[in-house]
Amino acid sequence: MVVSVLAVLGVIAVAVRQRPGFGRELVVMPPNVVLRSDALAGVNVVIDPGHGGTDPGAVRSGVTEASLNYRMASVLAVVVRQAGGIPWFTITSASLSTNLVEGEAEPPLTEPIDAMSREAPDVALRSGREDTQSLYRRGDYATRIQRDHGDTTVFIALHHDAADNSIKRGGIVLWESRQRTPPPLVLSLTARFTRLHLVSGRQGRHLGVLAPAHNEVTDRVLMELATISNSADRRGAMDPVWRWRVARHLAAAIAAR
Numbered sequence: 120m121v122v123s124v125l126a127v128l129g130v131i132a133v134a135v136r137q138r139p140g141f142g143r144e145l146v147v148m149p150p151n152v153v154l155r156s157d158a159l160a161g162v163n164v165v166i167d168p169g170h171g172g173t174d175p176g177a178v179r180s181g182v183t184e185a186s187l188n189y190r191m192a193s194v195l196a197v198v199v200r201q202a203g204g205i206p207w208f209t210i211t212s213a214s215l216s217t218n219l220v221e222g223e224a225e226p227p228l229t230e231p232i233d234a235m236s237r238e239a240p241d242v243a244l245r246s247g248r249e250d251t252q253s254l255y256r257r258g259d260y261a262t263r264i265q266r267d268h269g270d271t272t273v274f275i276a277l278h279h280d281a282a283d284n285s286i287k288r289g290g291i292v293l294w295e296s297r298q299r300t301p302p303p304l305v306l307s308l309t310a311r312f313t314r315l316h317l318v319s320g321r322q323g324r325h326l327g328v329l330a331p332a333h334n335e336v337t338d339r340v341l342m343e344l345a346t347i348s349n350s351a352d353r354r355g356a357m358d359p360v361w362r363w364r365v366a367r368h369l370a371a372a373i374a375a376r
C-alpha cells in the first residue's frame with residue numbers, strides 16, 4: 120500500500136514537472152560540433168535574415184523574431200567564414216555584423232529598423248508587414264550572387280516561429296514546393312536537426328523568398344529555428360551559447376549536403 124501510494128505520488132510529480140508552463144522546461148542544447156577550416160571552401164552562403172524594418176516578425180514577451188533572426192544571421196556569417204565559405208547578406212542593417220567573437224560579450228539584441236534590401240533599397244521593409252514584392256527582391260539578390268560568383272551557392276533564410284499555444288516548440292525546415300523534390304540542403308538540414316531534436320521535420324510550401332521565378336539557387340531553404348511562444352525555446356534562442364552551436368550545425372549541414 121505504502122509502495123503504491125509512493126508510486127502514484129511519483130507519477131504525479133513527474134506529470135507536474137513536465138507540464139508546459141509549470142516549472143522550467145529545459146532548453147534543447149545541441150552538442151558542440153567542430154568544423155574544419157576548409158569545410159565550406161569556395162561556397163557562397165547567401166544568408167537571408169527574416170523580417171526587419173517596420174516588420175518585427177513574431178513578438179513574444181518583448182522579444183522580436185527579427186532581432187533574433189539578424190543576430191543568428193551575424194553569427195552564421197562568422198561561422199561560414201571560419202569554415203572557408205563566403206557569407207552574403209540579402210539585407211543591409213547595423214544589426215548585421217561579421218565581427219562577433221564567440222565567448223565574448225555580445226551587444227544587446229537590437230531591432231533592425233534600418234533594414235534595407237540590397238537588391239532594391241527603395242522598395243523594401245518600409246511599409247508595415249513585409250510584402251511579397253520585397254520578399255522577391257531577397258531571392259533576386261541570391262540569383263545575382265549565383266550568376267556573378269558561381270554555381271557553388273546556397274541560400275538560407277533564417278526565422279523563428281511562434282504558435283497560438285505555449286506548448287508547441289522546436290523549428291521546422293521549409294522548402295519551396297514548386298521545386299519538384301526537396302533539394303540536398305533541405306535533406307541535410309532535416310536529417311541533422313531532427314536528430315538533434317531541434318526541428319519536427321520538413322514541409323513544402325510556396326514561399327516568397329524561395330519563389331522559383333526569382334530565386335534560382337537550387338539549394339535553398341527557409342529554417343524556422345525555434346518557436347519563441349514556448350518559454351524554453353525562447354530562452355534558447357536568446358542564449359549566445361545555443362546560437363553559436365546551432366550556427367555551426369547549420370554550417371555543418373551545408374558542408375554535408
Ligand SMILES: [Zn+2]
Pocket residue numbers: 169170176177184278279280
Ligand atoms: Zn518569420
